[in-house]
Amino acid sequence: MEAVTAIKPLIRVAALSGSLRKTSFHTGLLRAAIDLTKESVPGLQIEYIDISPLPLINTDLEVNGTYPPVVEAFRQKILEADSILFASPEYNFSVSAPLKNALDWASRPPNVWADKPAAIISTGGGFGGGRSQYHLRQIGVFLDLHFINKPEFTLNAFQPPQKFDAEGNLVDEVTKERLKQVLLSLQAFTLRLQGK
Template identity: 65%
Template sequence: MEAAAARPVIRVAAICGSLRKASYNGGLLRAAAGVCEESIPGLRVDHVDISGLPLLNTDLETADGGFPPAVEAFRDKVRQADCFLFGSPEYNYSIATPLKNALDWASRGQNCWADKPAAIVSAGGGFGGGRSQYHLRQVGVFLDLHFINKPELAVKAFEQPPKFDSDGLLSYKKDPLSSRLRRWTKVDPDLIQPNSVPETRRGVDKRGRHVLQITSQLCRMMSGAKGVCNFASTYHDPCHYLHFTKITKWETTHTMENG
């Protein structure tokens, strides 16, 4: 009981760039959160709603550097997070407006994103939202976000067989894949122990492995599914990120994107 109380909690902020109720990207984030909270001790996933943020307008800022209440609340959630998991839909080859707006608001004044690790998943037509991931990584350079390089997960949502139901939930929840997923969701206990890595390697490096674990488990869950770009993983060193080998190829079947 004492060990459980002393266990460090890693807070992952899950941010979806689509505001659609049945968003496929939202479905990916919900699946990741549900599975990983059960499988990774000490991990807490907070879904951060960005639908209430006003469009960026510096006239809304106060003379003393304050922000509108909705923006202040959002910035607080970003500051409190240890790392981020983005669900990034692709609109017109780039980042969706709501997500870019959220990134900009939390970078005003004191940059709330700085020096924190992040991972990206996406779903949609065409390349499965993959092009938005590259633009999000570019924005992250200036924001000082540390995006993990692998795994990458892009789900072509409109390619058969269906991967999401009408509510935007991953269809694996209704078939035997759910039991297989439970067997795949394994994590090295050392990743959550305070003394698992040298003092100089804690912080960003340590927290980054948790969002990496989330995306790798989603990739494993969907391994072999047609229309999914994912990767196989091999664990090497607890002080370094995992090494991934690409096992699938991109295929283009749609040009319209729908997050």
């Protein structure tokens, strides 16, 4: 007799990188997360959302309760997602300007971040982007985002062994396993908040 395995509902994750650099390690983390979901995290579907086309937030661009088309499209992607995965670099002990801009656009009425489960991953030198995570969590309180608490994911990208290749792709297997644990936690937390 074959064992019956429960099929988890599909969770759609919007993934945002706060770094716009072509060979960004943060975007590389998101590519690795997408690959991991295809290989070993069934029920999780990650879509990378490019925030580089968003104009700087300016309420003069809001006309009769509508936003520029690129902003409307971005807001719709966030609204349709079940949860959010932030790859947040640390700039001057805080979140990057592009990420803050995206957060601000999607928070305009109605706030499309509200009640979304979320996770944060960061890399860099020293503390591995940890201070940006603290600020993002503070911002998330106002936005009604619900972050997973564990596992935390900060990564010193410059300590051996090599973590990324020249194109910004994650190559370290131990780090991939850590990233997988974040994805599994986000999946479980999302299902719990959805009551499934």
